[in-house]
Amino acid sequence: MEVGGSAPLPCHHEMVVGEITRSCQLVEKLRSIVLPPRGGEASRWPELQLVGDLFDEVLQSYRVSVSMLLHPCSCLNAGEPAVHTGSEWSRAADEAKSGEERPERTRKINYATDSRKELVQKSGATPTLMHSNGHQWLKPGKRNTTNVDIARGETNSWTTITEAPHFDGHQWRKYGEKHISKSQFPKTYYKCSSFKEQGCLATKTIQQKDGSHDPASYVVKYNFHHTCKPIKSNYSQHAENTSQQGSLLDLFPNNTASTITSPRRKPSDQCSSSSASSMLIDLNLTIQFRG
């Protein structure tokens, strides 16, 4: 990844782009160490595919960040109803890299209600803008986002579209489900599982897109960022106890990940957010380099 574009960049922007580029290279290197070659063993284990997808999304996020630095005005101009996919963002980054002229891009951000903003202020939480893994952005809510808003960190909610709505690295507790008018599928409501213990205000809603089948895609709307600390799970404890070899593959004994279970998983909920997110956290904690 190289710095491109016609307009000269501020000095600190060049430094940031340089750092992001270096991070990108490090992630690529880490991926090659942690994961088997593409199309190999990873295709047999969905969990490894998930890890690979996350690496891809991290890399994509870096590219998008560079693109935004190179073209800040076009990236932050909200209010356009069109929807851009993650691949489009990636392509934008590639165009920036090659120095080609690119069409104007917009970021789509939804806002939480005013009452929620008050809640954040009372709790002392400091909402910050968070890009969501390069997923698809939806049109904004009632109010257009301005650069000033983003700089102030006044964006409290954001929306993504994904095929794995539960895999986001956090533990959630379902607190409601609602049938939405003119929608084929109900919307489910989740709070951060640390809501009681740590007062974390993060919530999310998940709704399957109408007409989406095999694979189903879901609209996931997040409200507020997590203020909670990660919870150490049983599985990370297991990884600590067996980390003598320090291999990611050690996390899947007997060549299967089915041994990863949530304490209270129901048979009908094999893809529960708790178990999946625990696994992601554990993977982050136990990746080690071989001597």
Added chain:
DNA sequence: GGCATTTGACCTAT
């Protein structure tokens, strides 16, 4: 018994 989920009731915004 403890905890998570379900689901109808209630509240708020439009």
Added chain:
DNA sequence: ATAGGTCAAATGCC
């Protein structure tokens, strides 16, 4: 009046 979001009692699972 209606839709969307949240609450909380009931229910089920471990």
